[in-house]
Amino acid sequence: MSRNPYVRPVSTTTWYMRHGRYKVYVLRELTSFLVMFYSFLTLVGLSALAASAERWDAFLASQQGTGMMVFHAVALFYFLFFQTFPWFKLAPKAMPVQVGEKKVPDNTIIIGHYVAWAVLSLFIFWLAGVL
């Protein structure tokens, strides 16, 4: 081995721009900002709920508006396509299921995730009184 092996210079800040697959990876990882944001937004709501009915109503009022609508709508699509769906797609690789001698087909696991997601989402909407 050479004493001074050649190290290809790679930018530490823009490396993901070199390849489409890297770009998708970075876009996917950026959803963690959304998780942080919505977790703390929910916390702000809980603090209002714990305080009083007036504070809760004020919190709801503060969340209304066109700007928030656009933000949430974009966030929803971004989150679905870069977190939820990729997570389901990766599930059979992360958690392969074996029944007896046979491996459960990848598609069965993926479809199972979508069904569970639909049921859980409908349950949450039912709980929130949307349905």
Next chain:
Amino acid sequence: MAIAKKAVVWGLFAAGGTLTSFIYPALIALFLLIATGNVPAGLQFEQFHTFAVSWLGKACLFIVLFLSLWHAAHRLRVVAHDFGIRKDKLVANTLYTVAAIGTVLAAFYLFSIS
């Protein structure tokens, strides 16, 4: 020792990722509904308070917030590295502290809903 610790970190991270994938789209959709001014019945004070007062409601909200915060902190740590920030100790301490503060606040707010 290092391996034993990693299993816990990884387990919570994976659980948080699964939970956010399943639940956050619905959560964001609810915020979207609120933004349009159509606050659903279940999110009016009386009803949502009744939910959050029950121990089952408290437990659900706490578990979702705790695991999601932990998951996000762990992933943002890697994001920081990806964007060229090479002070992992500082980044990790900051992010895990933020997640811990969020978790404690969640417990505190939920506990004080009565």
